[in-house]
Amino acid sequence: MTQALKILLIDDEIDFVETTGKRLARRGYLAKTALTCAEGLTIIASGWPEVVVLDVMLPDRDGMDCLREIKEKWPTLPVIMLTGHASMESGLHGLECGASDYCLKPIDLETLVEKIAIAHRESRAAGA
Amino acid sequence: MFSAHSGNILCSPSPPFFLRCLPFPSSVMLDAMSHFLDRLTSFFHGKPRLTPAELQAAFRGHYKEFRALLTANNNALELMAEMEQALGPGHPFGMTFVRGNCTALSVNIYKMIQHLTRLADGRYAELDQPFRAITKQLEQVIASRSVSTEGATILSMAEVDAGSVDQVGEKMANLGEVRNRVGLRTPDGFVITASAARKFIEANALQVEINRRLKGLDLDNLEALYTVSAGIQSLISNAPLPAELEEAILAHHHQLDTDPQTELLVALRSSALGEDSSNVSFAGQYRTQLNVSREFVGQAYKEIVAGKYKSQAIVYRQQRGYRNQDVQMCVGCLRMVDGAISGVMYSRAPDDPRSPFVIIQAAPGLASTVVDGSGATELFRVSRTAPHPILHRQAAQEIADSRLSLTDTQAAELAAIGVRLEDHFGTPQDIEWSIDRSGLLYILQSRPLGHSASGEGQDNSISGHRVPQIRERGLPAIHQVCGQADDKGDAVPCDRLPLLAGGVCASQGVGCGPVFTVRSSLDLLRFPKGAVLVIETPYPDWASLLNRAVAVVSETGQMAAHLATVAREFGIPAIFGLNQALATLENGSLITVDATAGKVYAGKIESLLALAAPRPNLMTGSPVYKILTQALVHITPLNLTDPTSPFFRADGCRTMHDLTRFCHEKAVVEMFTFGERYGFDDKAAKQLVVENSPAQWWVIDLDDGFTPDFNPESRYVHLGHITSVPMQAIWQGMMAFPWAGPPPVSLGGLGSIIFQSTRNPSLDPAVRSAMTAKNYFLISRNFCNLSVRLGYHFALVEANLGEFLTENYVSFQFKGGAADENRRLLRIRLIREILSAFGFRVEQKVDAMTARIEKKPGPYLLERLRILGYLLIHTRQIDMVMADEGMAATYREKIMADLHTLLDTPTEG
The missing domain is CATH 3.30.470.20 (ATP-grasp fold, B domain)
Structure with missing residues (x-):
């Protein structure tokens, strides 16, 4: 990786986004956090993030809805869905809406980092 | 369905030696195979030709899809293996695990289908149908709930027997059985049923709030656990009983009250649904209230129902795979004896x-x-x-009043x-x-x-026969028993004297860990995983520590204590009644507890630990275990075993495993025939220039497997031009030792014929084509898919060594052999043993074998590839001489010696 990957975490669990953000930073990634979909969309609109990690349950709107809007406006931006509640239905729904991956909390950082890197690589490959 | 192009090539009906249907060698289409490239050339006439740059881009694009598909396949296979392993010993899991793995699995298989469809320019969309169907079946299994039995809120003990279990719980059902079927005396009384408990909870709309509080509860955070547990219990205890239910309870209570002289006192006993079923007892987890008078019956009932959420019960359910909703608290109300x-x-x-x-x-x-x-x-x-x-x-202690002592x-x-x-x-x-x-x-x-699940096997493995001393050890409160005769004295070095000896063997086995003394619930909060629990009295409350403890030592108590029962169920070794334990065992010091022998040693005694039986799977028979088992029915069975079979098609996929297999198979075919469809690489397969090889080898570059200076017009490729790391490793393994030629064959007949034809393929025209069928490497820098037919054996090695562990794997498939079945099986077993020893997960179906490792670092996988390369060459004819086990052992030794030499040899370049 020549430049630090820019990752946006959208999740209303403050504990989770804060610690994950810090741990990603410690590994040389650039991480920003947003607690709501609206906040996240603003950051995405600025063109900053290269990968988005999105919680399925957000306070201001349904995560799936949020995903749909992101993919509509920025179809090549990879989004990884993250959730504390596994359901096969929502998992498939997320992928159908264009998510790169769908993971369950708790997820160890190693795995999340790999998923982020792979999603990023695949998105670039597809765009190339 | 087969795609049109692969149908053209794969036109033979199932040749027996194939596990994989790369669209080449079939036993029937021998000529076509030997002219494979020529066929490709002619096949391309009339195809639209793209510019070289466009082709390169298209191919790269397809290769990316292929690689992503392989990664999803890797994830899916790992998830399936994880779920299968969960059924084995030592893996407690809950619904979260089952639901999470099923979700992750379906997500990855969905991705495989998407990648395959893109890889195949839109074909295989019909996979969606079986995928949806299997997903739906899985969802149904996961969503299945315990059957609710609506019915009477109260049953008299006279009406209860084993058939009432869904209404009264197993404890009361058993007691009804004792009373009404066996005809023994039990206390009079009645049972407040599961329906009653459900109505009580529903009437107060408590379940949503209970679930909310339990959600995301970290069971390792004992402080949070106790807070949540206490909160839920008080929530239930303080909710009012529905008037109807309260009246019914009092009415039945009144019927028991036959003696106007004395006040009727009852015992309220919990009888949870699921309790006492096959090896599972929530021993001491729930409350029993004694000497309850009429005015307190309602409150006592509510408290027992609330006891479902005692902290150790919450932990216990999680450990044992019980969902909260699967446990209903029935309560027996029995006249006090x-x-x-x-x-x-x-x-x-x-x-x-x-x-x-x-x-x-x-x-x-x-x-x-x-x-x-x-x-x-x-x-x-x-x-x-x-x-x-x-x-x-x-007698532990003289009982003063002889009337209180049991008569003969x-x-x-x-x-x-x-x-x-x-x-x-x-x-x-x-x-x-x-x-x-x-x-x-x-x-x-x-x-x-x-019973201690491992008890019997352990006896047998120690002494080879059952010895009386071991039985004696089971007896409670007998110092002479646990302290004496050491029938496995060999296991303990002579100079090791125990720190402590004696006590009661409350649960057999051996455990080792640091001492952690628990005196109060404050210590309980700090109890570390893997420690030896040292206590003064075996209170039932300590049960919640048993999934973290490796052994238990208690100064007092006997084997009938609840903690002993739970320890036996968990397979945690425990010695009770061991005097001076607290004074002798220093907090933090490492000890080995041999509960079977009633001894505690300082330090770690490996020889004793080696005797310890594996822990039983506590989950067996639990609802979550059953759900996982049922879910696996839709996940792991592989029906699509033969890619050349007419049934190897999308609508033949019955399980998730079938889907992964089908997608992987077709993806490889798509990559192999890419050039055919796009008409650019009729010369893509390059013959590898090698000397002294028993076979011909062809290499197809998928992406960046050749050095940039390689001339694409050339029909030949030298090893020096190959950048594929996994291919080079396989090749090193293949060539590390000169091929000794076929081993001497002691038999004539078939063995001899094959020996002949193998040694010199041109000898026998009838088998020549089969013998000379090409062996293909499909490669990129990080990827290699090698399919080999040497003699009558088929093997496939596939490996990817990517940037990320998630993408890394080595897989190996092997089938066939010309010798009789017994010999083939002996060889398969030999290969299986070797691969297992090197960390492969091996599955075998008759004489077909698959072996896999995933998510390991590159150097580790490269070693495995060299091993596979070696095995491909050096075991290929061994079945000819595999006359017996002795022979197998000889070859095994030679192979292991070779492999160790191979792995010690520094790799070239």
Whole structure:
């Protein structure tokens, strides 16, 4: 990786986004956090993030809805869905809406980092 | 369905040696195979031709899809293996695990289908249908709920038997069985059913709030656990009973009240649904309330229902795979027995289901003093054979009033009952009993005795036969027993004297870890995983630590204590009644607890630990275990085993495994025939320039597998031009030792013919084409898919060594051989042993084998590839000489020696 990957975490669990953000930073990634979909969309609109990690349950709107809007406006931006509640239905729904991956909390950082890197690589490959 | 192009090539009906359907060698289409490239050339006429740059881009694009598909396949196979392993020993899991893995699995398979469809320019969309169908079936399994039995809120004990279990819970169902079927005396009373509990919770709309509080609860955070547990319990205890239910309870209570002279007192006993079922007992997890008067019956009932959420019950359910909604609290309301002597009886010794005696523990008063693990008791061993003489009698402490001591007649009567109940229930029983002041014997409970699951096997493995000492060790409160005869003295070095010896073997086994003394619930919060729990008294409350403890040592208590029962179920070694334990064992010091021998040693004694039996899977028979088992029915069976079969098609996929197999298969085909469809690489397959090889090798570059200076027009490629890391590793393994040629064959006939033809392919025209069928490497820098046909064997090696562990794997498939089946199987077993030794996960179906490793670092996988390369060359004819096990052992030794040399050799370049 020549430049630090820019990752946006959208999740209303403050504990989770804060610690994950810090741990990603410690590994040389650039991480920003947003607690709501609206906040996240603003950051995405600025063109900053290269990968988005999105919680399925957000306070201001349904995560799936949020995903749909992101993919509509920025179809090549990879989004990884993250959730504390596994359901096969929502998992498939997320992928159908264009998510790169769908993971369950708790997820160890190693795995999340790999998923982020792979999603990023695949998105670039597809765009190339 | 087969795609048109692969149909053209793969036109033979199932040749037997293929696991993989790369669209080349089939036993029938020999000529076509040997002219494969020529066919490709002619096939391309009329195809639109793209510019080289466009082609390169298209190919790269397809290769990316292929790689992503392989990664998803890797994830899917790992998830499936994880779920299968969960059914084995030592893996507690809950619904979160099942739901999470199923979700991750379906997500990855969905991705595989998407990638395949893109790879195949839109074909295979029909996979969606079986995928949806299987997903739906899985969802149904996961969503399945315990069947709710609507019905009476109260049943009289006279109406209860084993058939009532869904209404009254297993404890009360068993007691009804004892009363109404076996015909023994049990206290009069009634059961407040599961329907009643459900109505109570529903009437107050409590479940949503309970679930909310339990959600995301981290069971390792004991402080949070206790807070949540206490909160939920008070929520339930403080909710009002529905008026209808309260009236019904009081009405039944009134019917029991037949004696106007004395106040009626009842015992309320919890009888959870799921309790006591096959090896599972929530021993001591739930409340029993004694001597309850009329005015407190309602409150006592609510508190017992609330007891479902005691902290240790929450932990216990999670450990055992019980979902909260699967447990319903039924409550038995029974007239108190005015116990003069009470106790517990085991119809057999807990560690020996064939013991010729029952074990009785008796104490003055109510049975709870024995069960609590406190109080003076008498211990009897009474013959199971009439007239049931007492074989052994021991009092922990003299009982002053002889009327409170069990008579010989009473002991005999109890023993007879023990035998009778065991006969009735068909398995050794753990019985609670009480004799009232008028001398009437009541049975309060009878349930299956929790035998240590590993006990028997362990005895056998230690001494080869059952020795009396081991049975004796099971006896409670006998210092002479646990402290003596060391029939496995060999295991302990002679100079190692135990720190402590004696006590009661409450649960067999050996455990090692640092001492952690627990004196209060404050210590409980700090208890680390993997420590030895050292306590003064085996209170039931400590049970919540048993999934973190490796062994238990208690200064007091006997094997009837609840903590002992739970320890046996968990397979955690435990010594109770070990004097001076607290004073002798220093906090933090490492000790080895040999509970079977009743000894504690300083430090770690490997030889003893090696004897420890594996922990049983506690989940067996639990609802979550059943759900996982049912889910796996839709996940792991592989129906699509033969890619050349007409049934190897999308609508033949019945399981998730079928889908992964189909997608992977077709993806490889798509990559292989890419050039055919796009018409650019009719010369893509380059022959590898090698000397002294028994076969020809062809290489197809998928992406960046050749050096940039390689001339794409060339029909040949030298090893030096190959950048594929995994291919180079395989090749090193193949060439590390000169091929010794076929081993000497002792048999004539078939073996001889094959030997001949293998040594010199051109000898026999009938088999020549089969023998010379090409072997292909499909490669990129990080990827290699090698399919090999040497002689009558088919093998496939595939590996990816990517940037990320998630993408890394090596897989190997092997099938065939010309010798008879027995020899083929001997060889498969040999290969299997070798691969298992090197960390592969191996599966075998008759003479077909698959082996896989995933998510390991590159150097580790490269070693495995060299091993596979070696095996491809050097085992290919061994079945010819695999006449017997001795021969197999000889080859095994040689192969292992070679492999160690191979792995010690530094790799080139």
